Amino acid sequence: MEYKFTVFTPTYNRAGLLTELYESLKIQTYKNFEWLIIDDGSVDNTEETVKEFQKENILKINYIKKENGGKQRAYNLAVENAGGELFICLDSDDKYIPEGLEIILRYWKEYEKRDDIAGMGYLSVYPDGKIIGKKFPEDVIISNQFDIYYKYQVSGDKGLMFRTEILKEYKFPEIDGEKFITEAVVYNRISRKYNILYINKEIEIKQYHEGGLTSGYNRLLLNNPKGSALYHNERNFFKMSFRDKILNNAVYYKFSRAAGENIRKIFLDSKAVFYLAVALPIGEYMFRRAGKDTGR
Template sequence: MITVFTPTYNRGYIIKQLYDSLILQSYKDFEWLVIDDGSTDDTEELFKSFIAEQKLNIHYLKIENGGKHRAINKGVILAQGKYFFIVDSDDYLHNNALERIYFYTKQIEDDKTFAGVCGLKIYPNGRKVGGEANYKILDTDSISFREKYRVKGDMAEVFETDILKNYPFPEFENEKFISEGIVWSRIAHKYKLRYFNEPIYICDYLEDGLTRSIRKYHRNSPKGTMLFYNEMIRQKRNGLKKRLIAAVNYWRYTIKYKGERAGELAPIGWSYCCYPLGLLFYYMDIRKK
């Protein structure tokens, strides 16, 4: 069984398009696990109506607002599926998405070097997120996928639930954001994914989404941001350019942080040379704001 997992916050106005796309799935052995991250709109009432229709196997839980990463941690614990597929509340799926996921997971299910599979995200107009990529199937880890094969853009990752249980998202008190990339990179040290060049996931980056407000989320969660960029800097498999950009962003988003920078949050020695650029970008962000 596949767990389609959706963390949601105040998306009652649009989440029905995902619900409708799940009803139309050609592969039926899945659950829809939804963690409502403290919505104040009509999301709860909407899901009561979805559940009453009995068209899908829905598990809905409303929790106190704590951010997407906490919702994912909770979802991984509750998931009943062997595979865990995060689908955001403002996105939806091709009718055969879960069928294609099942097809590729069956190919690698006995190979313990794989953490899962990964398809394409596309815009509603059919264009691939990040631009086109020239491959049919790639068996590689997520770091090599970016650095060696130069593939850009968000992807539709599907991980084994039991593997995700071993890689929970770090949680810092009073912070509600940390990049998903921190966990995907940690998994990449040990496991690979089967990347298949087929569109399964349709997305559009809305004004109220994480992507459009990523700078604000980084600034408001400095500990998670420092940890994320420090791990990028230390990862020597990342190219020099990416590591330099990570060092600049370490300072860019946390330059106003007054707390202690110690242990895994402490700046990497050479990253101090990127402080001036971080300061410059910080002021540019403030000016744009």
């Protein structure tokens, strides 16, 4: 690989936010990285803004514009075009502390030869410095992405870095007619084979703006029901309590029905038929309630 890191930013009509991110990348103490921007069909002045960055010739900036198709398609395109050994997704309204990449690399060097570790996780904070969600249970811990959230009850967004070669094996599903699927689908698939190195270091600074994916999240899931159903169906591969299995399959049923699937197909596709059968009445209630909430 030509670079140690590819820092990937998916963006859509966020030219103003890109400038703040650019300024944070310019002052990274570790310099061997490229900034890969995938413009998901912006109609503002994103392209002109990036050209101004490129004129400064401070960072290696690779800019690719595509027609609007959602973050998962932008992510797949970024992985295909990444020139870095390690891959980081940094949204347009996020940034790293100046020593961010340097700290990641410092910890990573101790574990990079372990084939069972796919990447790293670290803490995210709000602009005021408050940690988002809960810390990891130990200052340095090796686990997988599912267990970190389910078994250890860690919560909130966390920064993540992956080996690029592993992400090439785990592309995002691209579902016709849908423009969103949770990143946890890919992370859970990776979790079935690989661990992650997690550290309690505050590296990523996140901002949540109106118009971002986080705002109106429940509606976003219902507007992309096939991907949402896929996520909950594949969670059945992991060990959960009886209660959580039932709730998970009720939600799988809800989204499957929202996607227009009939009950026969929902059961044929199911990874946990017994739990789905038990959950069906709850799922039907959830589906009808979701229809009322969204006006469908």
